[in-house]
Amino acid sequence: MERNPDTATQLSVSDFEEHAWLLQQQYPEQALKHFSAWRFTDEVDPARLEAALKAVITHIPELNVRYRFNDEGELLKVREDDWRACVAMLQADDDSQAQELLLAHQSQPWDAENQPPLAALIVQIKTDVILAFVLHQVLDQTCREDDLYRMTLDAYAGRSVGAPHLPWLQRHGTAGADAADTVAVAPPADAGKVVTVILEEFRSALGEPTMAQDDDFFDFGGHSLLATRIIGKLLSSHGIEVQFNDFFSTPSAAALASRAQVIGTAGACALSEQAHEVQKAPFALAQASLGRAYAAFEFGTIFNLPFALDFLDEVDERLFEQAFTDLIERHASLRTTFHFEAGEAYQQRIAPGQLGRFKWFWSSGESEGASLASEASYQFDLSRELPMRVRFLRDPQSQRQTLSLLVHHMAIDEWSLNVMMEELGKAYLARAVGKAPVWEAPAPSFHEYSVHEQAKGMNQQHLAYWTDMLRPATLGLALPAVDGASRAAVGEISTRAEWFEIKPDQALIDHLYSFARQNNSSLFGVVYSAIALALHKVGGLQDLVIGTSASGRTDPAYYETVGYFTTMVAHRVQFDSRQTVGALIENTSRLINESMAYADVPMEHIQQALGMTPADGLLFDVYVQIHANNALNGALPTPDARSIRYRHIDPDKNQSMFGIQFEIMENMLDGQRSLRLVVTYRSDRYSAEQMARVSAAIEQVFALFVSPEGAAVKVEHVRA
Structure with missing residues (x-):
């Protein structure tokens, strides 16, 4: 009997789907589609991969639907049974032909009445296989490309398909169907091999060749930044998938291996932009977003990054200049000009042969009358000069050398600084023996990344995650007045700031580390929670939006690239008086860690989606970030096996774009953990007396955390 498409397997149409469908009808010539592709270099069975796709498509009915009108003129969504309509098996002779095939599928218009919103493509190129997904935007509230990739590999490996990771939809009860059939396959790879791989990545990242498989990652100096790098390396190089939260609940190689999933070796993306060819690129x-903020602050010094090093041993300034030149030639962001014309904002790479036209290095002999303060306050003209200044200073009494390294934020982020300092040591050692450094691999250009990201566009599902979390939150921060001082309006642009430190003693530091481990958290999670709890008590807050930074490096191919990847994210921390302190820390840490998967959306766009304008300022007053294992504390190697030691000098903080900024300074110095909390606050917004109350509250919360009953105390009983 013929099926009636208006009644059989009919699904409800959401307002979002109706809007996306209507948009496509209004602009039929546009391909409103997302596209991602992965290359498998290990042996993959295309037929088994196709069967895995069948399981996923069967599991998520929305992937194989058509949109039609009924007799009453209502839009219907009808599921089709033939899963093969969503899958295509393709053959290509080489990468170029594969790229043409994939782009052709992406550029095709969508016939909503006769075509599914998903095209899953399996492309065979000799011994390699490419898996690609082309999704119409009508699926933005159903799943993402990376969801389908994960679920397909789960089905390929014989595991349950699971559900898309869309927590903002799951809370409303719209995610998930019943469990689907899975594909029968061979058992996963040998567990002992996974342990060995993870342990080797631990040893390499931590510089600990004797580390054992049961040793704690954090006991050897591990931190969240290194965890991020290891997760990416395990997935991209070894096909081992590890969740960020697992680093804190199972922080040894052996324990982490029990949580890992072996999904096969997959490269990042099958398509490339030919990095070395990109000379001019968009931001x-x-x-x-940073560039627009820079313009709003009238191209002043607010985004200067004034780093300074105190050299404990004599450094050869001529060799240092040569070594730093090697870095500039290797990393295009350091030899880039930035242009902010109204009609076009772009970055222009300078060829290494043209570097002689720019002055960027000053020896101590050229630095009479200069100081760290004068360098820090230098105002760049980024359209005409390099985004960095390197200057040596020499103390006339002690003859000790100090280095001022001033870099503009448009060119680098904190991850970049770690990359630069590690490579600087290699380059200095090579130049000390009269050779040029030899790099293990070229560093992909940030310009390539910019072109690729702008072409891909913003992930609307990730944007929805943040707006769903933040829309009901109380924005900003209100603290009770202490001295009656007036406060500036939230949207007022002002950067005047004061700062102070909270310096726990060594016993408290050691106890905080232990407390973090006991509560399956990181030191960052514990200190972040302490700050939130202290502000809750001082201000009588029911919830608080806290900003923090995310690396923004979602593609391991760019881990060694210098550039500005960092995004700001904001979390809504809610306080339940009946909740225990341990539960608050666990929930806050989980919120932070899980949100990192969505941290590629700039804060500017989140605020716009929430209906905010630039005049409203930031949606948070409180900003918390960690500086772990500061790369500015270290040593340059020398050919005679000596080391030229250097230590970081704190800059004098007199500007800030945040109401209150908490910087967690975590380091391992001379084999001992150190911890400082640097607090910078806008002096026109908060008084010294208010900040003294906040400081005292944080210290009281620290003391509670390390007490025997600390984790079991209810929030309502915390005194701060």
């Missing part, structure tokens, strides 16, 4: 998404 990346986060970089563009």
Whole structure:
């Protein structure tokens, strides 16, 4: 009997789907589609991969639907049974032909009445296989490309398909169907091999060749930044998938291996932009937001990054200049000019042969009358000069050398600084023996990344995650007045700031580390929670939006690239008086860690989606970030096996774009953990007396955390 398409397997149409469908009808010539592709270099069975796709498509009915009108003129969504309509098996002779095939599928218009909103493509190129997904935007509230990739590999490996990771939809009860059939396959790879791989990545990242498989990652100096790098390396190089939260509940190689999933070796993306060819590029998404903020602050010094090093041993300034030149030639962001014309904002790479036209290095002999303060306050003209200044200073009494390294934020982020300092040591050692450094691999250009990201566009599902979390939150921060001082309006642009430190003693530091481990958290999670709890008590807050930074490096191919990838994210921390302190820490840490998967959306776009304008300022007053294992504390190697030691000098903080900024300074110095909390606050918004109350509250919360009953105390009983 013929099926009636208006009644059989009919699904409800959401307002979002109706809007996306209508948009496509209004602009039929546009391909409103997302596209991602992965290359498998290990042996993959295309037939088994196709069967895995069948399981996923069967599991998520929305992937194989058509949109039609009924007799009453209502839009219907009808599920089709033939899963093969969503899957295509393709053959290509080489990468170029594969790229043409994939782009052709992406550029095709969508016939909503006769075509599914998903095209899953399996492309065979000799011994390699490419898996690609083309999704119409009508699926933005159903699943993402990376969801389908994960679920397909789960089905390929014989595991349950699971559900898309869309927590903002799951809370409303719209995610998930019943469990689907899975594909029968061979058992996963040998567990002992996974342990060995993870342990080797631990040893390499931590510089601990004797580390054992049961040793704690954090006991050897591990931190969240290194965890991020290891997760990406395990997935991209070894096909081992590890969740960020698992680093804190199972922080040894052996324990982490029990949580890992072996999904096969997959490269990042099958398509490339030919990095070495990109000379002029648009700003990346986060970089563009930073550029607009830079313009709003009238191209002043607010985004200067004034680093300074105190050299404990004599350094050869001529060799240092040569070594730093090697870095500039290797990393295009350091030899880039930035242009902010109204009609076009872009970055222009300078060829290494043209570097002689720019002055960027000053020896101590050229630095009479200069100081760290004068360098820090230098105002760049980024359209005409390099985004960095390197200057040596020499103390006339002690003859000790100090280095001022001033870099503009448009060119680098904190991850970049770690990359630069590690490579600087290699380059200095090579130049000390009269050779040029030899790099293990070229560093992909940030310009390539910018072109690729702008072409891909912003992930609307990730944007929805943040707006769903933040829309009901109380924005900003209100603290009770202490001295009656007036406060500036939230949207007022002002950067005047004061700062102070909270310096726990060594016993308290050691106890805080232990407390973090006992509560399956990181030191960052514990200190972040302490700050939130202290502000809750001082201000009588029911919830608090806290900003923090995310690396923004979602593609391991760019881990060694210098550039501005960083995004700001904001979390809504809610306080339940009946909740225990341990539960608050666990929930806050989980919120932070899980949100990192969505941290590629610039804050500017989140605020716009929430209906905010630039005049409203930031949606948070409180900003918390960690500086772990500061790369500015270290040593340059020398050919005679000596080391030229250097230590970081704190800059004098007199500007800030945040109401209150908490910087967690975590380091391992001479084999001992150290911890400082640097607090910078806008002096026109908060008084010294208010900040003294906040400081005292944080210290009281620290003391509670390390007490025997600390984790079991209810929030309502905390005294601060």
